[in-house]
Amino acid sequence: MGLTGLFLIFFLVVHASINGCIWFNDGGKTFLYYAHFMGTNFLVHIAEVGLFAGLILHIVDGLLLWKQNRDARPEKYAYSNANANSKWYSRSMGILGTLILFFLIVHLRNFWGPNRLNQISTGEELNLFQLMQEDFSNVWMVLFYVAACFSLFWHLLHGFKSAFQSLGLNNVKYNKAIEIAGTAFAIIVPLVFALMPISFYFGWVK
Amino acid sequence: MSELNSKIPEGPLADKWNNYKEHAKLVNPANKRKLEVIVVGTGLAGAAAAASLAELGYQVKAFCFQDSPRRAHSIAAQGGINAAKNYKNDGDSVFRLFYDTIKGGDFRAREANVYRLATESRNIIDQCVAQGVPFAREYGGLLDNRSFGGSQVSRTFYARGQTGQQLLLGAYGALERQIGLGNVKMYSRHEMVEVVTIEGKARGIIARNLISGELERFFGHAVILASGGYGNVFFLSTNAMGSNVTAAWKAHKKGAYFANPCYTQIHPTCIPVTGDYQSKLTLMSESLRNDGRVWVPKTKEDAKAIREGKKTAVDIKEEDRDYYLERKYPSFGNLCPRDIASRAAKEACDDGRGIVPSGLGVFLDFADAIKRLGVEVVKARYGELFPMYQNITNEDPLKTPMKIYPAVHYVMGGLWVDYELMTTVTGLYCLGEANFSDHGANRLGASALMQGLADGYFVIPYTIGNYLSSEIFTKAIPTDHPAFAEAEKEAKERAEKLIGVKGKKTVDDFHKELGKIMWEYCGMARTAEGLTKARTLIQDLRKEFWSNVNIPGSLDEFNPEFDKAGRVADFIELGELMVIDALNRNESCGGHFRSEYQDAGEAKRDDEKYAYVAAWEHKAVNADPVLHKEELIYENIKLQVRSYK
Amino acid sequence: MKFNLKVWRQKNAKAQGKLVDYTIDNINADMSFLEMVDVLNDNLTRKGEDPIAFDHDCREGICGMCSMYISGRAHGPHHAATTCQLYMRSFKDGDTIYVEPFRAGAFPIVKDLVTDRSAFDRIIAKGGFVSVNTGQAQDANNLPVDKADAEKAMDAAACIGCGACVAACPNSAAMLFVSAKISQLALLPQGGPERNNRAINMVNQMDEEGFGNCTNIGACEAECPKEIKLTNIARMNREYLVASLVNE
Incomplete structure (x- = not known):
């Protein structure tokens, strides 16, 4: 879980930086330059396979965990005050993950899927910048994306430092730093993602 | 008179144990x-014995009434464990530890045993x-x-x-290791209810499976009891509930x-009883007396006002306080x-100044220590x-003095054992607090852990071989032997009755009643008159x-009330024996104080x-027990009056 | 004080259990929680009803036997305390208090609030020790130990094996318990020679017993009466990873 989680976190960094290029506000020129690189480079294609493998592993692993953990307590407590000892989002990684997965399906259907299909059928890439502009003119779509970013925020808030804990990569001396980095990451990355549809919707990016 | 053979080996004190080990028969x-080998109890002595014997290759069966061997009450010991290591270069030696223990025990312990204990402490x-015990x-x-x-x-x-x-978890780890290796079969939630003897030798036990209620039979070539002390005869004590x-x-x-049943250690610094509902007493470490000063008001009036809540400790002026330990024992003061x-x-308190x-x-006051050292130092020193x-x-004891009172903590008496x-x-052995052997009439702090572990790790593995070497031709006796059936029948009939x-009345009603009788008449101060009365009261209670x-x-079910009842039935019989023993011992020594035998409040021994x-030999529940004496012969030290003035 | 209690009653391992309501009055604020249950049991016994079975022994917070899930929390609302160290003054007059056993598949119920925690013993039997037979030891001071390490080992060794970590964990994971022992012995030189086997064998046994997996929620640390830290779990994970990589 931790290993695949960290791998996906790495992907988020890449994804956020490239998409962040829209704020050059050059009509998507810089963005499309990198998007073209990502869409056509041979090595990136291999990495893409790895990414899907990582994602699937993360999901399968999560489902297995969920099942084992549920089975470990066949008879539930009649009354439990879990908020007294832990955070709700740390107990809700499965649900948050499922929400994110649901979002991902829609997200891939919007961008990655059509683009790849077009590439295969015509050999040409779609103008992803244009595609974004179109999609994010719809207020419901924007709200949907923002909501998904909240899921991602909570998922990361627990997941980031949890990954280090699971891999045994922590140490009293650095725990505070890991926690701060994790919180900062959990805020910044979803915020960056959420600002994209918002920026298009309000026309900050043209 | 001395028909008891304590089997003390020949030779000078310091060589006895080596002589014994060098000549003991081997298997x-x-x-x-x-x-x-059957081991009953998994505290320090029992767990150490079971693990060590299994390491040697014996087939061990271990029993405890708790849900896990790790829960035995040895776990609650706070202070430490003595050992004559002389790591501090302050002049310690085996002989000094031996001497301190004998003196602390008010010259009522067996020399050879105590010397062996001091030797093995290292x-x-x-x-x-x-084993990985994380000592300081x-x-x-x-x-x-x-x-x-x-x-x-x-x-x-x-x-x-x-x-x-930590010591118990070390022994428990060693025991679990042997369980994992298949050398020990562990029976938790099992309580021993009978010893099985065949042709005069202990050959097994009957144990009650506390979950199913079934009586089960177990064979052993030898049986070891390491079942702890009986302080709960007083109902309230620092012992565990079980x-x-x-x-x-x-x-x-x-x-x-049963030897010296009347020797009871009453620990001075426990939290006082607050109500009838109270189930147990909590010990506050003896170390608190390093900085705490014990006092009561000088006048009964002040004490009464405090009791009624009209005054508090701070209202009593310095000159109106009686720091009675410092007054009576100027050289040892609060650390007597x-x-x-x-x-x-x-x-x-008898004087009306509680x-x-x-x-x-009484108060245990840290105000002076706080003034002298500061709150932070005092807080750090006494940690938890x-x-x-x-x-x-x-x-909050940093703001108002602690209130303390003595409580039953440990018993020096127990089953009589030889060297x-x-x-x-x-073929029936007894280790740890359950036996009487090493502490005489009073045990020093940090010596109980030492004795339990010495018995379990370093004594029984040698001495049991000396006996079992003659048992190698005895085949395991099937548990359908008539002696097992007979013992099980006895236990069954008793339970059904x-x-x-x-x-x-509930079991606790009786237990509390017994505790009150014991505390009143066989507690910190005893008199012939009171003890005689107590005996009648206990007989009636029985x-x-x-x-x-x-x-x-x-x-035929998990029934803790029944388990408790069986134990209380035995406590009542034991209580009577304690009273008989206390009545017999017309002297004051260590944990046995007879008001008739004193010099202005100081215990007066009669050597x-x-x-x-x-x-004491048991005859019948209704008959007087028979006294057997083992003379204590001191060859290496001189008996003297214990003085802490 | 007066309380409404909802107590889990279950005749034996196989029977169906349920919450039963009791009302108890005249409770002194200075009573411990277990003494309150003593009073309730006394009342039940006098009425000819079956008293509530519960585990308890030392009643001073060290034996690890007491194990109640009180008002939705392992060992009740107090921080760093066992059930026997909980006092009625922590509740308000008239409160409704839920009392349930520690629940986990690996801790089957024996009766009422009593559970079978022998899974912990079986885990320890797989490696929670240093394999040194009696009499094999060298002089104690021949093996110096860094004071800081000794302190950390002691922090971990303070575990009383009560199972509150399992009870509090939404996943019924036993990682805090297992990691405390692995950490103690990993921090000390005595534990060195067996560390790889210890980590693998104890973790495997833990999984075999049917405990859940750690998802780093932290409820165990929050409810541990001895304040065992989550860092122990990280250390165990590290030990286990390294052992998995190097063990043949």
Whole structure:
């Protein structure tokens, strides 16, 4: 879980930086330059396979965990005050993950899927910048994306430092730093993602 | 008179144990595999014995009434464990530890046993460190020591305030290792209810499976009891709720003599009783007396005002306070031995100067220490103790003095054993607090852990071989042997009788009643008159118990009330024996104080008439027990009056 | 004080259990929680009803036997305390208090609030020790130990094996318990020679017993009466990873 989680976190960094290029506000020129690189480079294609493998592993692993953990307590407590000892989002990684997965399906259907299909059928890439502009003119779509970013925020808030804990990569001396980095990451990355549809919707990016 | 053979080896004191070990008979490894040993109890002594014997190759069966061997009450020991390592270069030696222990015990312990204990103390520390017990260390990485009551050297090894826990977990780990290897079969939630003897030798036990209620039979070529002390005969004590005398008592009724049952250690610094609902007493470490000053008001009026809540400690001016330990024992002051501090508290309260509503409590005041050292130093020094006190009493000892009162803590008496730790029943051994052997009439702090582990790790593995070497031709006896059937029948009939009473009073009603009698007449101060009265009261209580106790539930289920009833039945019988023993001992020594025998409040020993171990033989529940004496012969030290003035 | 109790009653391992309501009055604020249950049991016994079975022994917070899930929390609302160290003054007059056993598949119920925690013993039997037979030890001071390490080992060794970590964990994971022992012995030189086997064998046994997996929620640390830290779990994970990589 931790290993695949960290791998996906790495992907988020890449994804956020490239998409962040829209704020050059050059009509998507810089963005499309990198998007073209990502869409056509041979090595990136291999990495893409790895990414899907990582994602699937993360999901399968999560489902297995969920099942084992549920089975470990066949008879539930009649009354439990879990908020007294832990955070709700740390107990809700499965649900948050499922929400994110649901979002991902829609997200891939919007961008990655059509683009790849077009590439295969015509050999040409779609103008992803244009595609974004179109999609994010719809207020419901924007709200949907923002909501998904909240899921991602909570998922990361627990997941980031949890990954280090699971891999045994922590140490009293650095725990505070890991926690701060994790919180900062959990805020910044979803915020960056959420600002994209918002920026298009309000026309900050043209 | 001395028909008891203590089997003390020949030779000078310092050579006895080596002589013994060098000449004890051995069992070869192939034969060890065929020999089965039963160990009852998994505290320090029991777990250490079971693990060590299994390591040697014996087939061991271990029993405990708790849900896991790790729960035994050894775990609650706080302070530390003594060992004559002389790591502090302060002049400690085996002889000094031996001497301190004998003197602390008021010259009522067997020389050879205590010397062996002092010798083995050093091996215990080595063994425990090797097991990974996290003892306190100095910055150089070597072991740290602290000092404890009754000695002038630093020889106490400790693991914060949880030394007993850490030592027990070490022994428990060793035991679990042997369980994992298949050398020990562990029976938890099993309580021994009978010893099985065949042709005069202990050959097994009957144990009650506490979950199913079934009586089960177990064979052993030898049986070891390490079932702890019987302080709960007083109902309220610092012992665990389940601590009981049952295993030792059943052995006693099967022929094992019971030695010095009246020697009881009353610990001076416990939290006072607050109400009838109270189930147990909590010990505050003896170390608090290093900085705490014990006092009561000088006048009864002030004490009364405090009891009624009209005044508090701060309202009593310095000159109106009686720091009675400092007044009476100027050289040792607040750090005098446990028995002396306890009796002094009782005297003050008997005088009407107790400071808690029940009248039974004195102050332990840290105000001076706080003034001298500052709050932070005092807080750091006593770590968890202050919060623990505050949690229980809801009072902050940094602001208002602690209230303390003595409580039953440990018993020096137990089954009589010879030098090999064998009882008067052949093949039946007794270790740890359950036996009487090493502490005389009073135990020094940090010595209980030492004795339990010495018995279990380093004594029994040698001495049991000396016996089992002659048992190698005895095949395992099938448990359908008539002796097993007979013992099981006895246990069954007794249980059925008990649950069949269906009376009106609860088990605890009787236990509390017994506790009150014991505390009143056989507690900190005893008189012939009171003891005589107590005996009648206990006999009456016993009769009422067997005709009016109410035990809910049935015998074929998990029934803690029934388990408790069985233990209380045995406590009642033991209580009578304690009273008989206390009545017999017309002297005051250590944990036995007879008001008739004193010099202005100080215990007056009678070495001429009472320098013996009183070992009692059971005849019948209604008959007087028979006294057997083991004379205590001191060849290496001179008997003297214990003075802490 | 007066309380409404909802207590889990279950005749034996196989029977169906349920919450039963009791009302108890005249409770002193200075009573411990277990003494309150003593009073309730006394009342039940006198009425001819079956008293509530519960585990308890030392009643001073060290034996690890007491194990109640009180008002939705392992060992009740107090921080760093066992059930026996909980006092009635922590509740308000008239409160409704839920009392349930520690629940986990690996801790089957014996009766009422009593559970079978022998899974912990079986885990320890797989490696929670240093394999040194009696009499094999060298002189204790021949093996210096860094004071800081000794302190950390002691922090971990303070575990009383009560199972509150399992009870509090939404996943019924036993990682805090297992990691405390692995950490103690990993921090000390004595534990060195067996560390790889210890980590693998104890973790495997833990999984075999049917405990859940750690998802780093932290409820165990929050409810541990001895304040065992989550860092122990990280250390165990590290030990286990390294051992998995190097063990043949």
